[in-house]
Amino acid sequence: MATATQAAAPPAGTVTDPIRVMVVDDSVVIRGLISRWVDADPALAVVASHRNGKLAVDDIERSNPDVVVLDIEMPEMDGLTALPLMLAKKKNLVVVMASTLTRRNAEISLKALSLGAQDYVPKPESSSSISTSVDFRRELIEKLKSLGPRARRGAGFARRPMRAETAAGQQVGNAAVAARPGAIVRPAFTLRNYSSARPRILAIGSSTGGPQALQQLFRDIGSTINDIPVVVTQHMPPTFTAILAEHLAKAALRPAAEAQDGEVLKPGQIYVAPGGKHLVLEKDAGAAKARLTDDPPVNFCKPAVDPLFDSVAKIYGSATLAIVLTGMGHDGAAGVKTIAAAGGSIIAQDEKTSVVWGMPGAAAQTGQCSEVLPLEEIGPKVIRILGGRR
Structure with a gap:
């Protein structure tokens, strides 16, 4: 199945609700692995899983994710093409790009940041390496948990600090x-x-x-x-x-x-x-x-x-x-x-x-x-x- 939707889209969730995650990758092995990692953390929940950008874009409104883990290289619609379409469908959606450590993918990841992606996470070269990579798992989960609340609060969640005009130690x-x-x-x-x-x-x-x-x-x-x-x-x-x-x-x-x-x-x-x-x-x-x-x-x-x-x-x-x-x-x-x-x-x-x-x-x-x-x-x-x- 291209899509494995696990939860219906609710109204905007409360702060205590798990962060809703969509996983988009053309590898069924990687999709399954990341999904299991996400669902193992009580602060996170997978709401959809897709094999290409087009299916993900079409499902944004229904699944209503807070964060999307988006692969770069996929058939039919790649990650860079899907990114602006996703952001147009949901304001304040957080997108984390996932790519292997090639120069081309690094260039694309940095380009994605300029187009509205919030962050990136480097994937190991092979599926077998990913399954045993403690660092990749830790970094991915930490970023989802750190960035997810921002999607719910929205771009204007924090009040602008007042300029300090004080003496030292005050x-x-x-x-x-x-x-x-x-x-x-x-x-x-x-x-x-x-x-x-x-x-x-x-x-x-x-x-x-x-x-x-x-x-x-x-x-x-x-x-x-x-x-x-x-x-x-x-x-x-x-x-x-x-x-x-x-x-x-x-x-x-x-x-x-x-x-x-x-x-x-x-x-x-x-x-x-x-x-x-x-x-x-x-x-x-x-x-x-x-x-x-x-x-x-x-x-x-x-x-x-x-x-x-x-x-x-x-x-x-x-x-x-x-x-x-x-x-x-x-x-x-x-x-x-x-x-x-x-x-x-x-x-x-x-x-x-x-x-x-x-x-x-x-x-x-x-x-x-x-x-x-x-x-x-x-x-x-x-x-x-x-x-x-x-």
Whole structure:
């Protein structure tokens, strides 16, 4: 059967209802395997399973999924063709692309993100590899559970945080703003003053939603990073990171590439941590060099943000400017504390503009950030800081 609908479409579910998942893949083995994994988690439920994009598009309204796991290469209608048709049928539908680690599929996955997909998950090369891949199963289930609630809340679920205009260590929260006419209430954060030192490096960490956020950020700041190097850790597998670097080069109109082990960092260039390796910096003869390590995953991630932030803080201290963008989990939060302890400055992306407010939320909750800003305000703020203003 092309379709195995397991639940009738209800009205919008309550928050406690299982997240409704549609699985779309031309392999009956993979469809069955993913479906069993999903149904084994009480927070999730498979509502439909299809072998191609056309059948899935036709069934969106009836099955009413919150999240679709969408294969790229399928007969009759592939994933990239089906994606916009699905999104047109259901507002706030979350689509997670699934593809093997080929350059072509990596390109298509990043294209899908620009067309409205929320995330991607790399599939092992063969069905037998998928069935034994603990990492693939863990990553897929985590992403479905993190992204699913967003579909129900809708694009406007989070209130835009109020800009912080406070002294270091001051708590900003409901009580602090309640007396202001027309003030927007936000959760409380403790913020620190920005460092008085001019930044000599920009370090960025991101995950789910990161490729889109990074491209917007670099479009904004590309013309102003003449005098400092930029280092980026985005949670991505091999092949994907090389293509991401190419996209960032186009957005920033600056040289951008995967970091090479031992290369000296140069101002005006963007260095991306390659998939499957940690990027750290070390000082050698007065120069900062990139080092790629094969150390174990940190926070289940490789590359991970914490090792990069820790190494940057050791070399640049108070001249560090770091940004934590959208992403699942809490990677980067420990590194934020290290940077703050060294006197550097950190900006976290706000909840409303984050695809998942895991990493930036964890960074904000450390109380060590200087500001928590919407994505569209981060670039202009970086420009001011690099220009010697706050």
